Amino acid sequence: MSGQHNAPLRVARLIATRAGDAERGTEVRMRADDARMRLIEDGELVWVHGPRRQELATVRIDDTLPRGDVVLRDVAGASPSEIITLVKAAYGTPRNPGLV
Secondary structure, eight states, X not given: OOTTTTXXXXXXXXXXXXXXXXXXXXXXXXXXXXXXXXXXXXXXXEEEEOSSOEEEEEEEEOTTSOTTEEEEESOTTOXXXXXXXXXXXXXXXXXXXXXX
């Protein structure tokens, strides 16, 4: 993937959940236009590449965020204001493999 399609993103905020929380698990919230540029759709898995580690997370579209910013939930090894990149976990795989 070229640098044009995988421009760096800034971590605007981190969300850490607890065992009793209704919504848990790794998640990346980003704008629709930032996702579209990376060929990513809502609900897809992506690799979050941070300065210390990489982790799989689900993408959720949130157009209230400023362009170039993301919110990470339960992604270890990232801090606010750090720069990350996202890489689609599986190219060529349908989003809903059961629906052909």
